[in-house]
Amino acid sequence: MSKEDNRRMLLEKALKEYDFQASALLEILHKAQSIYGYLSKDLLMDIAQSLHLPPSTVFGVATFYSFFNLTKPGEHIVTGCLGTACYVKGSEQIMQAIEREFNVKRGGTTADGKLSLFVTRCIGACALSPAIIVDDEVIGKATKEVVIERIKQLLGGSNQ
Amino acid sequence: MKLADLQKIAEQEVDFQRAYKYRINVCCSSGCMPLGALKVLEAFEKAVKEFGVEKECKVARTGCPGTCSVGPVVVVEPGDYLYQNVTPEKAREIVRDHIVLGLPAKDLLYSNEQFFKKQKRLVLRNAGKIDPYRIQDYIAMGGYSALVKCLATMTPQGVIYEVMTSGLRGRGGAGFPTGQKWSLVARAHGSPKYIVANLDEGDPGVFANRTLAEADPHAILEGMAIAAFAVGAEKGYIYIRAEYPLAIQTLQRAITQARSMSLLGNNILETSFKFDVELRLGAGAFVAGEETAILASVEGRRAMPRPRPPYPANSGLWGKPTLIQNVETLANIPLIIMNGGLWFSKIGTPKCTGTKCFSLTGKVNTPGLIEVPMGITLREVIFDIGGGVQKDRKFKAVLVGGPSGGCIPETHIDQPIDYESLKNLGAIMGSGGIVVLDDQSCMVDTAKFFTEFCVDESCGKCTPCRVGLTKIKGIYDAITQGNGRMEDITVLEKTSVYIRDASLCGLGQTAPNPVLTTLRYFKDEYIQHIKDKKCPAGRCFKTKEGEQ
Numbered sequence: 012m013s014k015e016d017n018r019r020m021l022l023e024k025a026l027k028e029y030d031f032q033a034s035a036l037l038e039i040l041h042k043a044q045s046i047y048g049y050l051s052k053d054l055l056m057d058i059a060q061s062l063h064l065p066p067s068t069v070f071g072v073a074t075f076y077s078f079f080n081l082t083k084p085g086e087h088i089v090t091g092c093l094g095t096a097c098y099v100k101g102s103e104q105i106m107q108a109i110e111r112e113f114n115v116k117r118g119g120t121t122a123d124g125k126l127s128l129f130v131t132r133c134i135g136a137c138a139l140s141p142a143i144i145v146d147d148e149v150i151g152k153a154t155k156e157v158v159i160e161r162i163k164q165l166l167g168g169s170n171q
Numbered sequence: 172m173k174l175a176d177l178q179k180i181a182e183q184e185v186d187f188q189r190a191y192k193y194r195i196n197v198c199c200s201s202g203c204m205p206l207g208a209l210k211v212l213e214a215f216e217k218a219v220k221e222f223g224v225e226k227e228c229k230v231a232r233t234g235c236p237g238t239c240s241v242g243p244v245v246v247v248e249p250g251d252y253l254y255q256n257v258t259p260e261k262a263r264e265i266v267r268d269h270i271v272l273g274l275p276a277k278d279l280l281y282s283n284e285q286f287f288k289k290q291k292r293l294v295l296r297n298a299g300k301i302d303p304y305r306i307q308d309y310i311a312m313g314g315y316s317a318l319v320k321c322l323a324t325m326t327p328q329g330v331i332y333e334v335m336t337s338g339l340r341g342r343g344g345a346g347f348p349t350g351q352k353w354s355l356v357a358r359a360h361g362s363p364k365y366i367v368a369n370l371d372e373g374d375p376g377v378f379a380n381r382t383l384a385e386a387d388p389h390a391i392l393e394g395m396a397i398a399a400f401a402v403g404a405e406k407g408y409i410y411i412r413a414e415y416p417l418a419i420q421t422l423q424r425a426i427t428q429a430r431s432m433s434l435l436g437n438n439i440l441e442t443s444f445k446f447d448v449e450l451r452l453g454a455g456a457f458v459a460g461e462e463t464a465i466l467a468s469v470e471g472r473r474a475m476p477r478p479r480p481p482y483p484a485n486s487g488l489w490g491k492p493t494l495i496q497n498v499e500t501l502a503n504i505p506l507i508i509m510n511g512g513l514w515f516s517k518i519g520t521p522k523c524t525g526t527k528c529f530s531l532t533g534k535v536n537t538p539g540l541i542e543v544p545m546g547i548t549l550r551e552v553i554f555d556i557g558g559g560v561q562k563d564r565k566f567k568a569v570l571v572g573g574p575s576g577g578c579i580p581e582t583h584i585d586q587p588i589d590y591e592s593l594k595n596l597g598a599i600m601g602s603g604g605i606v607v608l609d610d611q612s613c614m615v616d617t618a619k620f621f622t623e624f625c626v627d628e629s630c631g632k633c634t635p636c637r638v639g640l641t642k643i644k645g646i647y648d649a650i651t652q653g654n655g656r657m658e659d660i661t662v663l664e665k666t667s668v669y670i671r672d673a674s675l676c677g678l679g680q681t682a683p684n685p686v687l688t689t690l691r692y693f694k695d696e697y698i699q700h701i702k703d704k705k706c707p708a709g710r711c712f713k714t715k716e717g718e719q
Contacts, residue, residue: 036471041413041452068472075473075630076454078413094375095570095606096532098620132457132624133375134414137532138202138239138539149205 021046026061033062036072040079049080077132085120085127087165089158090144094133102141106130108155113162125166172433173441174319177310184311191229193270195219196246196299197257199232200385201378201417202239202540207258211243214259218266228270231308234386236299237290237540241281246299255281286537289555291518291544293526294502298386303421306428309389315434317505318396322442325508330401331357334504336512338524343369343460343497344572344601345677346523346590352494355484356402359492366399366407367488367495368448369465373412373457374573375624377604379528380498382540384411384418387502388425392435392448394501397508399446402494407448408469409498413455422450457574457628460602461676462495464630475630476676497602499528519545523589533570533606534561549584553607564609568692572601574621574628575681577688578614597688599681613708614693615700618685619647625682636679639670643686651711655701664690 025042029035039058044050050073059069073079091097091106106128110116113126120127136142139151143158145165150158188194197212212232219225238244241255245265252275254265261279268276292298301308309315321330335350356364368391372380384391395407411419426448429435437445451469458464459474466488468474487493503525507515516524523545529552532538536558543552549569553559560566568578571588577598586592590600608617622644631637643666646659667683667690674680690697699705706712 032471034469034471037452037454037468038471041454072471072473076456078453078455092375095574095604095620096376096530096538098375099533099606099608099612131414132373132455132628133377135201135372135378135381136205137376137378137530138242139205140532140538142205151205 018046022057031062033064036062036064036069037076040073044079049083051081051083082120086125087146087162088127088129088144089146089162090129090131091117092132092134092136092140092142092144093130094137094140096137097133097141100140102143102153105141105143105153105155105158108159109162112159113166126162174323177315177319177440180307181310181313181316184307188229188311191227193224193228194248195228195230195265195270196233196236196248197230198235198242198244198246198299200235200382201415202235202382203242203244204417206242208243210259211245211257211262214262215245215266218263219270221263222266222271224266224270228266231302232304233301234298234303235382235540237295237382237542238281238283238286238537239539240537244281247275250275253281254279283537283558285555285558286539286541289543289547289551290541291526292542293506293518294383294390294499294528295386295540295542296506297390298382301387303386303388304424306389306425306432309387313509314389314505315393317508318393318400318434319440320508321397321400322440322444327357327401327403330397330508333507333512334401337503337507337515338512338522339500339503339507339515340523340590341497342499342503342527342603344599346600349496349500352484352496353398353401355482356404356492356494359485361485361490361492363406363491364402364404365488365491365493366395366402366404367465367469367493368395368407368409368501369460369462369495369497370409370411370415370418371453371460371465372415372602373453373460373628374602374604376532376570376606377530377573377602379530379540379603381412381415381418383498383502383528384415385421388422389429390502390505391422391498392425392429394498394504395448396435396439396446397504398494398496398501400444402492404494405445405447407446408451408488409448410451410453410459410465410469413452419450419452426450456630457624458630458676458678461678464676465495466493473630475632476678478675499603520587520589522591527588527600527603529603529605531557531605531607534564534609534612535559535607536561543588545589546587548587549579549605552588552605553584557607560607560609564611566607567610567612568608568614570598570604570606570608570617570685572599572681572684573604574624575599575678575684576601576604577684578608578617578692579688580692583692597684597691599684611708613706613710614689614696615647615650615706616708616710618689619644619651621685622647622682625678629678629682633673633675633679635670635673636675636682639666639674640679640682642666643670643683650697650700651706653704653712655697657698657701659701660690660694660697
């Protein structure tokens with residue numbers, strides 16, 4: 012079975028699990044994003060048809076919530092927490108340092124598609140502030156040196 | 172499952188736990204996980220085997236005792252010895268010294284008694300003590316006996332009466348009397364009725380609800396089931412942030428376990444009462460915490476608020492009567508049922524009973540999750556529990572209530588914490604965020620930061636919030652880049668008042684709070700920024716390449 016068929020099957024399973032109910036749209040979008048990595052236009056159209064919803068409704072919901080990605084993210088994802096506690100402890104400065112070091116803007120991806128930089132408003136690790144998430148690893152009490160070093164390791168690793 | 176069965180499980184579990192002389196509680200919540208808690212847990216399990224003490228020492232995976240700043244943390248019972256910054260190597264040392272030799276490893280202990288002294292842990296009664304993955308642990312602590320009591324000996328009216336007597340008010344921030352809300356939903360016409368538990372902890376800097384869900388998920392479920400019995404609901408949803416994967420997983424497990432023991436589902440405890448709970452995931456929208464917006468989101472739509480009335484009590488989910496309650500409120504319910512509303516009403520202050528969980532963060536020596544009786548002062552929280560300002564710097568202000576809260580200066584921190592006092596100071600209880608700022612924080616920059624947050628999070632439905640906040644943000648940009656004018660201060664004030672008075676929902680109505688409180692208490696800093704083009708804290712007027 013191709014990778015694409017496999018993904019479609021997982022999505023179909025999720026749709027069935029929620030009985031194709033329109034009220035489960037957010038749940039379906041969450042599932043779809045975890046399966047495909049992001050929500051492409053075709054995918055949103057597909058979901059709209061499956062749930063018998065107008066495409067505008069599905070697109071409207073997907074764009075309303077910041078958790079959903081509508082563009083393909085990079086190979087590695089760095090998310091900086093800009094919640095209050097992290098901001099007070101200097102996460103903004105770390106974000107700026109990452110932007111400069113890797114030539115990427117928040118919300119964007121590097122030209123080579125290796126690194127995406129996102130912002131989150133609080134992951135609840137406030138006592139560890141500032142917190143930066145590199146792929147799935149939360150770096151607590153982060154400094155720009157530690158974070159940049161960690162990202163360099165990752166990027167270096169993916170080149171090999 | 173009947174009452175007798177539940178008691179049997181409790182007794183068995185207590186006997187099982189008593190067979191161990193020691194119990195090592197390893198915090199595995201989101202605070203300690205990034206610091207390597209799982210490796211510490213493994214190391215303890217290995218060490219008790221290595222020293223051959225696995226029969227007298229139980230190693231348990233638990234939730235958070237609150238001291239998030241010194242994680243990974245581990246508590247050894249009996250005696251509640253709290254070890255800080257535990258590593259796998261130290262784990263072995265603790266087992267050798269404390270368990271085998273019976274001598275607590277003094278130099279590894281957390282010595283700050285002050286952190287716990289003024290706290291009162293009701294909602295967090297089991298946090299850090301029980302294994303959240305085991306329903307038996309909760310039952311052994313008396314869990315689900317309140318639900319049994321309701322079903323066996325009380326009427327729905329009787330339950331509502333107790334909650335009314337307790338004086339409990341909604342912990343989501345607005346402080347509406349809980350008993351009154353229940354009574355409205357109970358009397359409302361329409362079927363089925365729904366319950367929505369709000370765990371969309373969107374306030375940045377707040378993690379109390381998450382900690383509760385990770386440490387004691389059944390307390391939330393039991394509170395929901397009791398509420399359902401009282402108002403006549405059959406279906407409940409827990410609306411939880413997608414950013415909390417561990418809490419989601421913990422709650423999902425708890426729901427499955429409760430169903431398998433018929434504490435949720437049809438014929439609960441062999442009565443005709445039925446109630447089931449499903450999770451609904453948020454997707455990163457701060458406004459979804461507003462009660463009409465949360466309904467839209469649970470229904471799978473954009474989380475946009477609508478005007479009230481009709482109130483959700485009469486027309487909520489799919490137009491049916493719906494009770495919306497914060498999870499912290501719900502976790503109080505089992506205690507109120509077991510001990511009586513009168514008992515609860517004597518905790519805290521007469522108008523504001525019980526306790527409140529706060530996430531204490533920012534430039535404070537011992538940040539963490541705390542629970543204090545209502546009426547405690549901000550000074551006690553910051554300087555006694557929090558140990559004062561980091562690095563002995565000067566205290567400047569405290570932000571209470573999240574991005575729509577207020578900045579309170581030192582002159583006012585002797586006020587008691589309750590809904591009314593905070594409102595008088597220009598702040599709100601919100602979901603319980605306390606962020607301490609020192610003299611390195613610029614109040615203009617802070618207000619700008621919150622305004623930017625609210626601009627991002629405004630849903631755009633009503634004009635005052637959408638346009639007004641954007642206008643305010645523009646003024647802040649000008650002031651912090653050196654282009655401010657004195658008349659900007661008046662414009663800020665006026666626009667803020669318009670937004671507060673004319674916005675549709677709580678987000679817009681409270682969004683100007685940081686602007687108004689910083690103008691009220693720190694106007695001189697605005698003037699310095701505008702007239703002298705100087706930022707006393709050195710935060711503003713930076714060029715792109717400039718750094719703090």
